[in-house]
Amino acid sequence: EVLTPAIDALGRALDELEREGAIWRQVGKGTFLAPGRDEKQSASLTDISRQLTPVKMMRARLCIEPAIAREAAINASSEALNRIMQAKKGAEEAGNWAGYEAQDDAFHHAIAAAADNMLLAALFDQLSQVQRAVAWGNVTRSTRQPPRSHSSFEEHAAIARAIAARDPAGAHDAMRRHIGSVSARLFGEI
Numbered sequence: 001e002v003l004t005p006a007i008d009a010l011g012r013a014l015d016e017l018e019r020e021g022a023i024w025r026q027v028g029k030g031t032f033l034a035p036g037r038d039e040k041q042s043a044s045l046t047d048i049s050r051q052l053t054p055v056k057m058m059r060a061r062l063c064i065e066p067a068i069a070r071e072a073a074i075n076a077s078s079e080a081l082n083r084i085m086q087a088k089k090g091a092e093e094a095g096n097w098a099g100y101e102a103q104d105d106a107f108h109h110a111i112a113a114a115a116d117n118m119l120l121a122a123l124f125d126q127l128s129q130v131q132r133a134v135a136w137g138n139v140t141r142s143t144r145q146p147p148r149s150h151s152s153f154e155e156h157a158a159i160a161r162a163i164a165a166r167d168p169a170g171a172h173d174a175m176r177r178h179i180g181s182v183s184a185r186l187f188g189e190i
Helices: 004-019 039-053 053-077 079-092 097-114 118-134 151-164 168-187
Strands: 025-026 030-033
Touching: 004 025, 004 053, 004 118, 030 079, 030 118, 053 097, 053 118, 053 151, 053 168, 079 097, 079 151, 097 151, 151 168
Parallel strands: none
Antiparallel strands: 025 030
């Protein structure tokens, strides 16, 4: 099954977060963020950002974001779908790279929120913070704005279509293709 590696990776990530004290789990009740960790967590994310290569950061995205897109296809409300579509459109209409990146970030955040799972949203937020520190500072652009042929536009559309169609496997696969494409463009194959 295609989803098994992503689910296994997510399980390992949750186990590690529990060992680190970032979350706690209780059978029959759920998984919860540990209280009072903001300063320690921020320092930990800074340490991770300093040590993580862009390629390893993208590999982490490949483990987590397809699973989040899968959950969004299952759980997204109509309001969540609207936020995904608005961010997708905003990215397509951006007049410069900074505007595009802000809308791209909003698109991925909207998907994480659409998954309707507080823990997945928190994991995504941490991943996003590390990503900004690790990767985007190293990216140089040769144009003022994304060209109309920018591959992320169609990739985002495919993800959004799968989520709107309530197609978990399609959303998972579309997000996996998108993250792989971004990684290949920025850093070569991973």
